[in-house]
Structures are given as C-alpha cells and as structure tokens.
Amino acid sequence: MSENCNHDCSSCGENCSSRDPKSFLKKPHAMSDIKRVIAVVSGKGGVGKSMTSAMLASASQNKGYVTALMDADITGPSIPKMFGIHSRAMGSEAGILPVLSKDGIQVMSMNVLLEKEDEPVVWRGSLISGTVLQFWTDVIWQGVDYMFIDMPPGTGDVPLTIFQSIPLDGIIIVTTPQDLVGMIVKKAVNMAAMMNVPILGIVENMSYIECPDCGRKISVFGESKVDAIALENGISNVVKVPIDRSLTTAADEGKLEEIKNNYLSSFFDKIDEQLKSVKK
Ligand code: ADP
Numbered sequence: 001m002s003e004n005c006n007h008d009c010s011s012c013g014e015n016c017s018s019r020d021p022k023s024f025l026k027k028p029h030a031m032s033d034i035k036r037v038i039a040v041v042s043g044k045g046g047v048g049k050s051m052t053s054a055m056l057a058s059a060s061q062n063k064g065y066v067t068a069l070m071d072a073d074i075t076g077p078s079i080p081k082m083f084g085i086h087s088r089a090m091g092s093e094a095g096i097l098p099v100l101s102k103d104g105i106q107v108m109s110m111n112v113l114l115e116k117e118d119e120p121v122v123w124r125g126s127l128i129s130g131t132v133l134q135f136w137t138d139v140i141w142q143g144v145d146y147m148f149i150d151m152p153p154g155t156g157d158v159p160l161t162i163f164q165s166i167p168l169d170g171i172i173i174v175t176t177p178q179d180l181v182g183m184i185v186k187k188a189v190n191m192a193a194m195m196n197v198p199i200l201g202i203v204e205n206m207s208y209i210e211c212p213d214c215g216r217k218i219s220v221f222g223e224s225k226v227d228a229i230a231l232e233n234g235i236s237n238v239v240k241v242p243i244d245r246s247l248t249t250a251a252d253e254g255k256l257e258e259i260k261n262n263y264l265s266s267f268f269d270k271i272d273e274q275l276k277s278v279k280k
Helices: 049-062 125-137 157-165 181-195 224-232 245-250 263-274
Strands: 034-042 067-071 106-108 144-152 169-177 199-204 238-240
Touching: 034 049, 034 125, 034 157, 049 067, 049 169, 049 245, 049 263, 067 125, 125 157, 157 181, 169 181, 169 263, 181 199, 181 224, 199 224, 199 263, 224 238
Parallel strands: 034 144, 034 169, 067 106, 067 144, 169 199, 199 238
Antiparallel strands: none
C-alpha cells in the first residue's frame, strides 16, 4: 500500500498491491451498448492476430449477432483493409460512429481516422493507449452482442492499459507452431490471471498446409505442441488453422467476409456457449 493511501482507488493512479484491478476500468460512451468484449492477443506480430480477429467477427456476425471489431493495433492497423473499408469515420458532437463493413460489422481503427490510410503513426506508448481508450469511451457502439479487440502484439504498456481499462469477458491467444508457444501461452495466462480474465481458447494459426492433390496435412514447421500446452494450462478450446492462400487473397482484396472456409466458426460457437453460461 502507498504511504499516501487515502483508501479511494478511483482518485489514485498508483498500482499498489491492495488496489482492486477493476478500479482502473473505464466506462464506455453513454450511448454505447456492449454486452461482451473479447480481446485477441499474440506474443509477437505477424502470426495472424488480425486475421483471427476478423474471422471471429465474421463468424459472430454470420451467426446473427450484432458484432463490433476494435482495431487496437494502432501502429499496424490492418482490419479496414481486410474488410475493404476505405471510408472515414463520421462524428458528431455526441461521439464518433464506427464504420460499417459490407455485412454490417461495426469497425473502428486508426486507419478510418487518418487523412491518408498509408500515413504512419509514429507515437509514444501513452498516446497510443490514450487513443485505444478513446475508441472505448468516445465511440458510440450500438447494440453490440460481441466486440472483438485486435490487440497490439506482446504484453507491453499498451496491452496492459487496455487490459486494465476495458472490462473483458475473456481473451483468445493466437500463436504459430514455430512461435515459442509454451512461453507465450504462459505469459498470456499469467497476465489474464492478474486481471482475473478467463482464457477462452487458443488459435494455432498457420498450423499446417493441406496437400491439394491428396489432402494430407503437412506440418511445415514441425509437429504442433499446442494441445499439450493447452492441457497444461487448463484450456480446452483449441483450433488449428492451416496456411490457406485463399485467406491471404481475401484479406488483400478486402473480401474477408466472403471466405467460404471460416475455420473459426465452431471455435466461436464453443466460446459463445461458454459465455452464455456466465451470468453478467
Ligand atoms: P498479425 O495481426 O499477427 O500481425 P496478420 O493477421 O496481419 O498478423 O497476418 C499476417 C499476414 O499473414 C497477412 O498477410 C495475412 O493475410 C496472412 N495470414 C494470416 N493467417 C493466414 C493463414 N492462416 N493462411 C494464409 N495467410 C495468412
């Protein structure tokens, strides 16, 4: 406990041991209505975190849920491109409105706020986390059943601020087989435990390729260890997504919602079941 403790966590910025982690939580915009929030995390960039977030949002929308996708990867935003979104967000005095994808997913990203979408964002961490928090506090998210947050990679300052400030219902970990899976999963598990947030599942992306002639699954990066690691950490929902060129093409052409194989549909169904059983 701090020497200057006044026993009022809401007016204190210190991260002391007796602080309730929930006391950092920020309220969403007064006109927002968001039922469930799921963060998609990874140990490093390039493993398919944005692809996973986009496929999950699409699976949720296809199931009939009002879905939102917050692109919190401020310095590497890729969500709008995957959905073919090139328009800018509109705002009024009341707040900022998310941009809608073709299927109606509510999307907010740095790229829909920039004058030019190829402009680099060269900002320090505090400014980046401040912007992500504004995506939560200043954007009007309407009637959302599921919001997915495409988090910045790693366990640094920005992801930590998001973890502390946005009330998450769970997190999903994305890894690849050559990633240091065990260590990355352990770090995410520890971070989630610190924040008292459940892990809803692990996506092993780029897990294998399927031979186009015989259909055999080839583990390009060696045999997967994800099942054993998931078991070790008490996580039962695991899915393996292959390297599939049609996914890259769809993402590059802004047609992610049109993919025939959404490898995450039944993975999302299990999460949906799991969260439905948790009373809010
Ligand atoms: P991250 O968000 O972790 O940085 P991305 O989701 O942007 O990673 O993916 C990195 C690149 O890999 C993108 O070009 C994406 O289209 C491609 N990609 C991701 N997952 C797959 C997959 N399963 N099969 C083929 N390409 C993929």
